[in-house]
Amino acid sequence: MILVFSLILTGSIIGIYSYIHSKMALLELMEQRINRELDFFNEVTKNNRFIYDSESDFRSSLQSFVDEQSKDFTEDGYSSNFYLIDGNDIFSLTDASNITFSKELLSNIKQGKDGIIHTYLNGKLHTLGFQNIQELEAIYTIVIPQEDYLQSIELYKIIIPIVTTLLVIFTSILMSIFINPFHAQLRMLETIAERE
Numbered sequence: 001m002i003l004v005f006s007l008i009l010t011g012s013i014i015g016i017y018s019y020i021h022s023k024m025a026l027l028e029l030m031e032q033r034i035n036r037e038l039d040f041f042n043e044v045t046k047n048n049r050f051i052y053d054s055e056s057d058f059r060s061s062l063q064s065f066v067d068e069q070s071k072d073f074t075e076d077g078y079s080s081n082f083y084l085i086d087g088n089d090i091f092s093l094t095d096a097s098n099i100t101f102s103k104e105l106l107s108n109i110k111q112g113k114d115g116i117i118h119t120y121l122n123g124k125l126h127t128l129g130f131q132n133i134q135e136l137e138a139i140y141t142i143v144i145p146q147e148d149y150l151q152s153i154e155l156y157k158i159i160i161p162i163v164t165t166l167l168v169i170f171t172s173i174l175m176s177i178f179i180n181p182f183h184a185q186l187r188m189l190e191t192i193a194e195r196e
Contacts, residue, residue: 012160015159027118030144038130044062082141084140085110098122099143101121113130113131114130117129124146125146127146
C-alpha cells in the first residue's frame with residue numbers, strides 16, 4: 001500500500017512539475033515573439049517615416065505591415081488583435097476586434113509604455129505586449145489569447161491523472177504477479193519452521 005501511495009505521489013509531482021514548466025516555457029516563447037514583433041514594427045515605423053512624404057501614405061504602409069503581422073500569427077494558429085493607444089483613445093488596427101480595455105489596464109499600459117502583461121480581457125486570459133512608438137506618439141499593442149498557444153499544454157491536465165492511474169494499476173498487477181508467489185513461499189517456510 002505504501003508503494004502504491006508513493007507511486008501516486010511521485011507521478012503526480014512529476015506530472016504537475018512538467019505541466020508548470022512547459023506552460024512557463026510556452027508563455028516565455030510567446031512573450032519573446034511579441035517583443036520581436038513590437039521591435040520590428042518600431043523599426044518599420046522609423047524607416048517608413050523617412051520614405052513617405054504624405055501622412056496618408058505613411059499610415060497606409062504601417063497598416064499593410066500590421067496586416068502582414070496579423071497574417072503571420074493566423075498562419076501559426078493564433079488569433080491576434082493590434083491597437084494604437086493614443087492618450088485615452090484606442091484605435092483598432094484589425095477588422096474583427098471586440099476587445100474592451102479597462103481604465104486600469106489602459107493606465108498600466110500608459111505608465112509602463114513598454115512591456116508584457118498577462119490579463120483577463122472579455123473574460124479570457126490574454127497576453128498583451130505594448131511599446132511606445134515615438135514617430136506615432138502612441139503605444140502599439142499586440143493582444144493574443146492564451147488559449148490559442150496554451151491549448152496543447154492544457155491536455156496535460158487530462159493526461160496526468162490518466163497516466164498516474166494507469167501507472168498505479170500496472171504496478172498493482174505487477175506486485176500481485178511477483179509478490180503473491182513470494183508470500184506463498186514465505187507462508188510455506190513458516191509452516192515448515194513451525195512443525196520443526
